[in-house]
Amino acid sequence: MTVTAIQELFRAKRLKVTPQRCAIYNMMIHTKSHPTAEEIISQVKKTLPMISLNTIYYTLNVFETAGLIIPINNTHTRYDTNLEPHHHLICVSCRKIEDVFDDALNQLHLSQKPDFNIRSYRVEFYGHCRNCQKRSTSIPEKKRLVTTQL
Amino acid sequence: MTVTAIQELFRAKRLKVTPQRCAIYNMMIHTKSHPTAEEIISQVKKTLPMISLNTIYYTLNVFETAGLIIPINNTHTRYDTNLEPHHHLICVSCRKIEDVFDDALNQLHLSQKPDFNIRSYRVEFYGHCRNCQKRSTSIPEKKRLVTTQL
DNA sequence: CAGTAAATAGTAACTATTACTAAATTGAGA
DNA sequence: TCTCAATTTAGTAATAGTTACTATTTACTG
Numbered sequence: 418m419t420v421t422a423i424q425e426l427f428r429a430k431r432l433k434v435t436p437q438r439c440a441i442y443n444m445m446i447h448t449k450s451h452p453t454a455e456e457i458i459s460q461v462k463k464t465l466p467m468i469s470l471n472t473i474y475y476t477l478n479v480f481e482t483a484g485l486i487i488p489i490n491n492t493h494t495r496y497d498t499n500l501e502p503h504h505h506l507i508c509v510s511c512r513k514i515e516d517v518f519d520d521a522l523n524q525l526h527l528s529q530k531p532d533f534n535i536r537s538y539r540v541e542f543y544g545h546c547r548n549c550q551k552r553s554t555s556i557p558e559k560k561r562l563v564t565t566q567l
Numbered sequence: 568m569t570v571t572a573i574q575e576l577f578r579a580k581r582l583k584v585t586p587q588r589c590a591i592y593n594m595m596i597h598t599k600s601h602p603t604a605e606e607i608i609s610q611v612k613k614t615l616p617m618i619s620l621n622t623i624y625y626t627l628n629v630f631e632t633a634g635l636i637i638p639i640n641n642t643h644t645r646y647d648t649n650l651e652p653h654h655h656l657i658c659v660s661c662r663k664i665e666d667v668f669d670d671a672l673n674q675l676h677l678s679q680k681p682d683f684n685i686r687s688y689r690v691e692f693y694g695h696c697r698n699c700q701k702r703s704t705s706i707p708e709k710k711r712l713v714t715t716q717l
Numbered sequence: 718c719a720g721t722a723a724a725t726a727g728t729a730a731c732t733a734t735t736a737c738t739a740a741a742t743t744g745a746g747a
Numbered sequence: 748t749c750t751c752a753a754t755t756t757a758g759t760a761a762t763a764g765t766t767a768c769t770a771t772t773t774a775c776t777g
Binding site for chain 1: 603607687
């Protein structure tokens with residue numbers, strides 16, 4: 418993805434095009450790992466030395482709200498005693514986690530990666546729950562509101 | 568699951584049987600949600616008022632290492648720009664996240680829950696990577712070592 | 718029962734993230 | 748192109764989830 422393609426993507430999402438945003442997104446799509454905020458800033462600082470962690474978090478929030486990225490983890494660690502394959506519906510807006518029990522999903526196999534000793538697995542569906550579909554853009558649990566439509 | 572069954576489970580895993588552990592595990596398997604440490608302690612305090620958050624975290628760590636629970640989230644939020652269905656191998660020991668691209672896994676469907684507007688999904692496989700299988704019990708990224716075998 | 722290794726709970730520290738805000742920058746319209 | 752309003756940036760400070768350290772207590776082994 419070229420820099421101009423990134424700019425077009427931002428404009429399509431009604432996001433302002435700033436050097437910081439371009440650098441952050443450019444870094445993120447060119448890394449194979451799933452970077453943390455710290456990993457992002459350490460890379461981006463090579464081209465934008467003055468960038469703050471604050472901007473990283475703000476921008477990640479904007480990207481997430483715009484549907485450009487998905488956070489894999491989340492602040493509050495949640496624990497599950499059910500080790501059987503079962504699955505989760507995660508509302509990206511209000512963060513609620515709902516269980517799903519589905520036979521077809523309980524029989525997944527992974528032929529590749531034989532050297533990885535798999536203990537369990539789960540499927541996470543990301544989307545908007547019934548409530549958050551009504552409220553459309555609101556983000557109840559996160560206080561900082563970003564007025565970008567999804 | 569009865570209290571004696573819990574005690575037997577602990578002994579089978581070579582964990583010491585303490586009132587705190589029994590109360591924590593008992594609370595966790597009797598809740599449908601995926602409780603956070605805060606939610607756990609607020610419940611457990613009803614029977615063990617003196618229990619500390621410290622013990623909650625220590626015990627959760629023990630349970631996790633023993634393979635009794637799986638944390639759904641994690642401290643460092645990781646971000647992913649790849650919104651296409653793709654998947655992750657997560658080492659429960661060293662926390663490394665590896666990508667998996669598998670055609671069969673990219674065609675999952677969820678018939679139930681029609682009121683949840685799904686944007687994307689992913690499969691997470693939990694287990695031990697090649698390196699951590701050798702080292703068996705070590706937990707590189709977490710500093711507090713729990714000498715419980717898996 | 719006695720000895721020992723692990724567990725508990727308290728205090729303090731750490732660290733990822735968010736809040737607040739003044740200054741700078743972007744994009745839309747004149 | 749210039750101006751202006753609204754957003755974005757980056758700094759400092761605060762918050763909150765989690766971990767570190769440690770003295771005391773408790774649970775298991777023999």
